[in-house]
Amino acid sequence: MSELFIQVVIEGLLWGAIYALVAVGLSLIWGVMGILNLAHGDFLMLGMFGAYWLAILLGIDPLIGLLIVTPAMFILGLGIYKSLITRIVKAPRLTALLATFGLGIFLRNLAHFLWRADYRMLGDTLVGDRVITVSILGGTNFISVPKLLAAGGSLAATALLYWFIKRTKTGRALQATAMNRQSAALMGIDTERMYMLAYSLGIACVGVAGTLLTNFFIIFPEVGIMFVLFALVAVTIGGFGSIHGALIGGLIIGLIESVGGFVGIPALKQALVFAVFVIVVVLRPRGLFGWAD
Amino acid sequence: MPKEPLLEVNNIEVRYNEIPAIFDASFKIEAGQIVALVGSNGAGKTTILRTISGLLHNTKGEIKFLGSKIDGQLPHHIAALGISHVPEGRGLFGKLTVVENLLLGAYTRKSELEITETLEEVFQLFPILKERTSQKAETMSGGEQQMLAVARGLMPRPKLLMLDEPSLGLMPTMVDKVMDVIKIISKRGTTILLVEQAVRDALELADKAYVLQNGRTVLEGTGKELLNSGLVKKAYLGI
Numbered sequence: 001m002s003e004l005f006i007q008v009v010i011e012g013l014l015w016g017a018i019y020a021l022v023a024v025g026l027s028l029i030w031g032v033m034g035i036l037n038l039a040h041g042d043f044l045m046l047g048m049f050g051a052y053w054l055a056i057l058l059g060i061d062p063l064i065g066l067l068i069v070t071p072a073m074f075i076l077g078l079g080i081y082k083s084l085i086t087r088i089v090k091a092p093r094l095t096a097l098l099a100t101f102g103l104g105i106f107l108r109n110l111a112h113f114l115w116r117a118d119y120r121m122l123g124d125t126l127v128g129d130r131v132i133t134v135s136i137l138g139g140t141n142f143i144s145v146p147k148l149l150a151a152g153g154s155l156a157a158t159a160l161l162y163w164f165i166k167r168t169k170t171g172r173a174l175q176a177t178a179m180n181r182q183s184a185a186l187m188g189i190d191t192e193r194m195y196m197l198a199y200s201l202g203i204a205c206v207g208v209a210g211t212l213l214t215n216f217f218i219i220f221p222e223v224g225i226m227f228v229l230f231a232l233v234a235v236t237i238g239g240f241g242s243i244h245g246a247l248i249g250g251l252i253i254g255l256i257e258s259v260g261g262f263v264g265i266p267a268l269k270q271a272l273v274f275a276v277f278v279i280v281v282v283l284r285p286r287g288l289f290g291w292a293d
Numbered sequence: 294m295p296k297e298p299l300l301e302v303n304n305i306e307v308r309y310n311e312i313p314a315i316f317d318a319s320f321k322i323e324a325g326q327i328v329a330l331v332g333s334n335g336a337g338k339t340t341i342l343r344t345i346s347g348l349l350h351n352t353k354g355e356i357k358f359l360g361s362k363i364d365g366q367l368p369h370h371i372a373a374l375g376i377s378h379v380p381e382g383r384g385l386f387g388k389l390t391v392v393e394n395l396l397l398g399a400y401t402r403k404s405e406l407e408i409t410e411t412l413e414e415v416f417q418l419f420p421i422l423k424e425r426t427s428q429k430a431e432t433m434s435g436g437e438q439q440m441l442a443v444a445r446g447l448m449p450r451p452k453l454l455m456l457d458e459p460s461l462g463l464m465p466t467m468v469d470k471v472m473d474v475i476k477i478i479s480k481r482g483t484t485i486l487l488v489e490q491a492v493r494d495a496l497e498l499a500d501k502a503y504v505l506q507n508g509r510t511v512l513e514g515t516g517k518e519l520l521n522s523g524l525v526k527k528a529y530l531g532i
């Protein structure tokens with residue numbers, strides 16, 4: 001029993017780390033420019049397809065593909081910012097919400113059109129489906145290597161982003177822009193560029209997550225929807241605009257999903273995540289680490 | 294040969310959503326001066342500062358800095374030219390520490406060494422900030438926050454420092470302190486544009502002053518001249 005429980009917790013933490021990276025990008029975009037990027041999951045889907053096609057067509061393993069997909073997604077983020085997001089930054093909140101929602105629908109349908117609705121999966125990757133055996137509290141547990149890699153990579157990307165925001169001059173300028181755009185401009189900060197940077201970094205995050213997911217997860221046009229919903233819940237739990245809040249929120253959701261499915265009814269494990277979402281919104285609307293505003 | 298002014302504002306008109314807030318304002322600042330812009334609440338003082346720093350745009354007239362036109366430029370370009378604006382309400386980054394706020398003030402500067410030098414100068418001027426380097430700005434008292442805002446405004450080593458109501462909301466002893474600091478900053482060679490509702494304090498300090506009424510500059514003179522003018526006495530000093 002305890003062996004199985006530990007297995008479930010491990011599973012929850014691994015998934016949680018991946019949810020966290022998706023959530024971190026969402027939180028960064030919201031925190032800096034006040035835009036809820038509802039197309040976030042669909043960018044994740046694009047990242048997955050990018051890694052998939054690199055592997056299928058060019059024989060580039062996702063582990064190396066990471067170095068191509070991540071900057072490509074960053075550049076895609078720049079393009080989307082320049083062509084769409086910059087126009088809605090000053091628009092009413094609802095307009096911005098509808099625009100990113102519409103962008104998501106467009107991307108999903110584009111994927112349907114280009115690649116059909118089929119479920120795809122990569123075989124023959126460098127990591128393959130290796131499993132390592134670990135011994136915890138006397139019991140034997142199994143950890144999937146591709147999943148461990150995805151979780152580790154997600155945590156590393158989150159840590160890197162956190163370091164960038166907290167410890168570099170540009171990161172400080174991003175924070176200043178998030179807190180008070182006009183005041184930041186008076187400091188000589190090009191706030192429009194900071195917005196562009198935040199959006200592109202957010203999209204690059206799902207590029208990393210998407211690529212690492214292709215090592216073990218199915219790829220299809222609608223794959224992003226569940227991820228963006230979970231990321232929204234993670235960001236709500238952690239507090240909008242907070243990076244470490246999104247990280248902790250992601251881990252909490254991974255655990256709720258995994259442990260909840262184990263203890264309760266597996267079919268309702270996702271419902272449980274959203275039940276927690278409702279509870280957080282009612283009891284602590286600004287989340288665990290959110291800014292008071 | 295007449296000296297070219299550091300800043301020249303010529304007959305500007307500024308509108309908020311089509312409604313004019315400034316009808317016709319003109320003034321000049323020579324390098325090294327303290328120039329005060331005084332007037333009652335709603336006269337348009339803040340609007341003028343925001344227009345100079347590029348947060349608002351004038352619909353008529355022009356603004357020249359060091360002889361070249363700057364109106365229409367973006368705020369971060371204007372800041373990089375050497376105009377530092379300490380805005381109304383201070384505009385501090387509350388969740389960041391004192392030293393982070395100060396470093397953001399020096400955002401346009403490249404040399405780490407020079408920034409550290411300025412940091413030391415600023416700490417000398419405001420010793421309280423040196424004790425509080427890692428405290429979050431929002432947790433400080435109003436007076437300390439005002440000190441931080443002015444200190445941050447000095448971090449770019451500006452050619453022109455614009456202070457919007459630095460005395461607002463401060464207790465009288467603190468106001469005196471702020472005015473003293475402004476005097477020191479000026480003596481060290483920074484040109485200052487001071488916007489104040491505390492008319493007497495501002496005029497006592499100023500080399501040159503302008504009175505703004507309903508969006509128009511209606512009177513100019515040295516600080517002393519304006520202190521003795523009938524209009525100022527009646528309208529602002531209550532004598």
